[in-house]
Amino acid sequence: xxxxxxxxxxxxxxxxxxxxxxxSYTVSGLRGLFWYRQDPGKGPxxxxxxxxxxxxxxxxxxxxxxxKKESFLHITAPKPEDxxxxxxxxxAETNDYKLSFGAGTTVTVRA
Amino acid sequence: KAGVTQTPRYLIKTRGQQVTxxxxxxxxxxxxxxxxxxxxxxxxxxxxxxxxxxxxxxNFPGRFSGRQFSNSRSEMNVSTLELGDSALYLCASxxxxxxxxxxxxxxxxxxxxx
Numbered sequence: 001x002x003x004x005x006x007x008x009x010x011x012x013x014x015x016x017x018x019x020x021x022x023x024s025y026t027v028s029g030l031r032g033l034f035w036y037r038q039d040p041g042k043g044p045x046x047x048x049x050x051x052x053x054x055x056x057x058x059x060x061x062x063x064x065x066x067x068k069k070e071s072f073l074h075i076t077a078p079k080p081e082d083x084x085x086x087x088x089x090x091x092a093e094t095n096d097y098k099l100s101f102g103a104g105t106t107v108t109v110r111a
Numbered sequence: 112k113a114g115v116t117q118t119p120r121y122l123i124k125t126r127g128q129q130v131t132x133x134x135x136x137x138x139x140x141x142x143x144x145x146x147x148x149x150x151x152x153x154x155x156x157x158x159x160x161x162x163x164x165x166x167x168x169x170n171f172p173g174r175f176s177g178r179q180f181s182n183s184r185s186e187m188n189v190s191t192l193e194l195g196d197s198a199l200y201l202c203a204s205x206x207x208x209x210x211x212x213x214x215x216x217x218x219x220x221x222x223x224x225x
Contacts (some may be wrong), residue, residue: 032211041117043201043216044154052212085177096166097142097205097212101154 023088136204
């Protein structure tokens, strides 16, 4: 069974204080690893898809990287609007698009 | 392009009742999945439909069921509601043309069972 573990559970940052979130995974054949952002009371919002080890993607202050066993989401010089729960999910090479999610990391950025 | 639309946004039901939730995917998306999100269990996969056929089902009791119509709209039904069914139910649609299609989620339906 696919498993995804995210750490830490919660992260409190000062505005401008860079940090990283970790996502460890086990999957029988990775089709893609996904990062989502979720604000309270809303559905997850897509951020990135990573397909193979060594791949990196960036969007504004966020950068996602992938190895064979884990992924990192780096937040550079965060702002209060980056406060959210960040979810990691894996999709296996099967005949469907099922996503297996981690529990998420809740990031709070103080001004 | 309109996003994934879920209705209703909020529901309060009594134990033992049944409930039907609705999801309209992004235009052109033929695959729809449903997830249950609770504080204790996080996001759990319920089932996935593609062209009206269920392709996969998560580890949930038979009280949870779903279907997809020819226009790709989907419904899920929960019968004999229990207190533990209180959760945010999320629907996602996918563009099957992509290699690893990302899921586009709706705002969810917040179900409270009392």
